[in-house]
Amino acid sequence: MRLVPIACLxxxxxAAMAQSKDEVVEGGxxxxxxxxxxxxxxxxxxxxxxxxxxxxxxxxxxxDLLAKLDINILKLFMQGRLNGDLAFEELKAKPQAERDAACxxxxxxxxxxx
Numbered sequence: 001m002r003l004v005p006i007a008c009l010x011x012x013x014x015a016a017m018a019q020s021k022d023e024v025v026e027g028g029x030x031x032x033x034x035x036x037x038x039x040x041x042x043x044x045x046x047x048x049x050x051x052x053x054x055x056x057x058x059x060x061x062x063x064d065l066l067a068k069l070d071i072n073i074l075k076l077f078m079q080g081r082l083n084g085d086l087a088f089e090e091l092k093a094k095p096q097a098e099r100d101a102a103c104x105x106x107x108x109x110x111x112x113x114x
Contacts, residue, residue, distance in 0.1 A: 021069045028073045031055055032080020033087060038110045040088040041103035047112035 035055075039048055059066065059073045066073050091102055107113065 021071065024066075024069060024071055024073075025076055028071070028076030029080040029083060032077040032082075033084040034080075034106060034109045035077070036081040036084025037088055037102070037106035038112060040084070041106045043107055043110060043112040047107075047110055051110040051112075 035048060035051055038051070055077065056074075062073075091099055094102075
């Protein structure tokens with residue numbers, strides 16, 4: 001599996017470069033996890049709504065690709081959110097500096113102010 005650039009912050013930007021169904025699936029899961037981590041880290045409702053809105057807009061715009069690949073991207077996004085809950089629980093056991101850095105990264109990834 002090839003690495004996807006870190007600049008892929010939403011699943012759809014990764015999907016444009018994706019060569020396989022697995023990469024599109026991974027992008028959907030990662031987007032949900034980013035959303036959930038940012039929520040746990042205190043992102044504003046406006047920032048979360050904007051991120052999810054961009055995700056849903058692109059999902060609608062890519063509906064043909066998703067249908068062709070037989071992917072339910074919104075279901076994957078929700079699964080990614082559950083993964084984000086688990087990741088945040090693990091993060092709570094880490095030193096404060098590490099938690100702060102992870103939260104700053106999560107907020108940055110969804111376009112929220114850190």
